[in-house]
Amino acid sequence: MYGGRSGEHEISLRSAKSVIAALDPERYEVIHYEINKEGKWRPGPIVPEPDGNPGIDVVFPVLHGTFGEDGTIQGLFELAGLPYVGAGVFASAAAMDKDVMKRLCRERGIPVVESVTLTAGNMDAAEACAQLGFPMFVKPANLGSSVGISKAKNCEELKIALSVAAQFDRKVIVERGIVGRELECAVLGNDDPQASYPCEIIPSKEFYDYEDKYLLDKAQTILPADLAADTTAELRRIAVDAYKTVQCEGMARVDFLLESATNKLYLNEINTIPGFTSISMYPKMWEHAGIPMARLIDRLIELAMERHAVRRALRYSI
Numbered sequence: 001m002y003g004g005r006s007g008e009h010e011i012s013l014r015s016a017k018s019v020i021a022a023l024d025p026e027r028y029e030v031i032h033y034e035i036n037k038e039g040k041w042r043p044g045p046i047v048p049e050p051d052g053n054p055g056i057d058v059v060f061p062v063l064h065g066t067f068g069e070d071g072t073i074q075g076l077f078e079l080a081g082l083p084y085v086g087a088g089v090f091a092s093a094a095a096m097d098k099d100v101m102k103r104l105c106r107e108r109g110i111p112v113v114e115s116v117t118l119t120a121g122n123m124d125a126a127e128a129c130a131q132l133g134f135p136m137f138v139k140p141a142n143l144g145s146s147v148g149i150s151k152a153k154n155c156e157e158l159k160i161a162l163s164v165a166a167q168f169d170r171k172v173i174v175e176r177g178i179v180g181r182e183l184e185c186a187v188l189g190n191d192d193p194q195a196s197y198p199c200e201i202i203p204s205k206e207f208y209d210y211e212d213k214y215l216l217d218k219a220q221t222i223l224p225a226d227l228a229a230d231t232t233a234e235l236r237r238i239a240v241d242a243y244k245t246v247q248c249e250g251m252a253r254v255d256f257l258l259e260s261a262t263n264k265l266y267l268n269e270i271n272t273i274p275g276f277t278s279i280s281m282y283p284k285m286w287e288h289a290g291i292p293m294a295r296l297i298d299r300l301i302e303l304a305m306e307r308h309a310v311r312r313a314l315r316y317s318i
């Protein structure tokens with residue numbers, strides 16, 4: 001299933017193309033579901049009733065962002081009683097919401113960057129100015145691909161950044177800007193998730209914005225990241241801890257910032273449906289670990305079936 005109503009529609013098409021190309025035609029018969037930008041389904045929608053979709057054994061949602069990665073469509077699969085790849089309803093929604101994700105991680109003792117959360121009607125820059133130093137990063141709480149994100153270097157820029165972010169979400173987070181390195185780690189599994197070796201992203205712009213991610217093709221990636229052994233170990237440990245804290249299943253790409261001045265690692269975000277394009281790091285990190293894309297997809301489908309079997313055995317009433 002691909003496309004979708006989010007700003008990452010095109011990325012989803014690219015991700016889906018890579019996933020489909022990697023599926024073994026001997027093992028899988030692929031049924032394409034494309035959701036267009038208006039939310040219309042082709043060839044038609046999934047029926048939200050158990051046994052309502054007899055032709056489908058498992059769904060692989062290759063949808064990024066709003067209505068794809070945020071628990072909404074996962075809820076439909078639950079109603080339909082269909083096994084599906086990746087995080088469930090709760091983890092999808094919790095990981096999507098950067099404010100909730102950070103609160104869960106803070107409670108668990110996982111280091112996240114200091115931030116202030118502002119909500120519609122109270123987008124006053126003063127609170128953030130008083131608590132955090134410049135530069136600051138301003139983000140809509142529930143979006144991806146750097147859409148609506150700005151770096152603000154002074155109060156004037158902060159006000160503009162807030163009004164930009166507020167166009168995308170009723171909730172906006174303002175974070176202290178970290179000067180340092182960006183790292184990503186792939187996590188795979190249900191009850192016993194495993195972390196890959198991390199990679200480093202070197203943006204070609206001031207930060208890794210939408211243009212840098214998908215249009216410029218100038219950002220560099222280093223796999224495995226050149227880190228001290230103890231930093232790598234710590235990063236992988238935190239990646240798995242954060243994954244479990246948010247109750248992820250199947251897969252997630254867990255992203256970090258490593259502050260140069262302090263050598264401190266911060267968890268930045270958790271992506272429950274990471275990119276699967278030909279240049280995406282989630283499959284690349286597993287490939288580097290000896291799991292090529294075709295096997296990775298087999299494993300994700302197995303994990304989806306395993307979770308479904310466990311859930312189906314649960315009782316909903318006495």
Ligand SMILES: Nc1ncnc2c1ncn2[C@@H]1O[C@H](COP(=O)(O)OP(=O)(O)O)[C@@H](O)[C@H]1O
Binds near residue numbers: 137209
């Ligand atoms: N606190 C921060 N300090 C420094 N850079 C940041 C910070 N937050 C975000 N960035 C930059 O902005 C990019 C996008 O932010 P991110 O939180 O990953 O949102 P998205 O979900 O849109 O990818 C990051 O990849 C990084 O380059």
Ligand SMILES: [Mg+2]
Binds near residue numbers: 145146255269
């Ligand atoms: Mg990101």
